[in-house]
Amino acid sequence: MATAATWSKLRYFKKNSSYDKWGDPDAIFDKHLFRLDDFRHWIGTAIYINHGVKTSGHSQKSYHYVQNGACATDVVIPGYGADMFQLILDATRFGFTGIGYYPHWQFKGRRVGGLHLDSRPLKLGSDKTIEYSHSRWMGVMIEGVQQYVALTTENLKTYANFEQGKVLP
Secondary structure, three states, X not given: OOOHHHHHHOOOOOOOOOOOOOOOOOOOOHHHXXXXXXXHHHHOOOOEEEEOOOOOOOOOOOOOOHHHOOOEEEEEOOOOOXXXXXXXXXXXXXXXXXXXXXXXXXXXXXXXXXXXXXXXXXXXXXXXXXXXXXXXXXXXXXXXXXXXXXXXXXXHHHHOOEEOOEEOX
16 A cells, blocks of 8 residues: 555655546555656656556456555556557566556547556466466457457557557557
């Protein structure tokens, strides 16, 4: 849970922000906030929180929920200047263990794409190695319905209107 000390140490995010939608800002996982703040510092442009801690609207296993760790945020980064591949790589640098890319998300009426970022605990498989399954995905619109596909180069090309490293409107 995010303490007052945690919120005071963050460079870019504020508990009572008028534009970030934290849900319950006291319930969010401290380490996730530090990752977000470091990620924001690294990319050098604003990150806007669309969803933090929630009580409904996601699958029962969602990391947005307190009972599952409250360690997830959905973000848009409209000022990010590099391509979507670099954005996803940048997100992995900071220890986000769950990353979903949503190319259709908008900010102020403009399609900018967005990320689900979480700090889920990784599980060990029967062979005692870390299981990464279901920790990278895309949420894409297919015939007007959001569906989930694997986060692969081919799916980025197919669903994100990818051309020479940029997302097209």
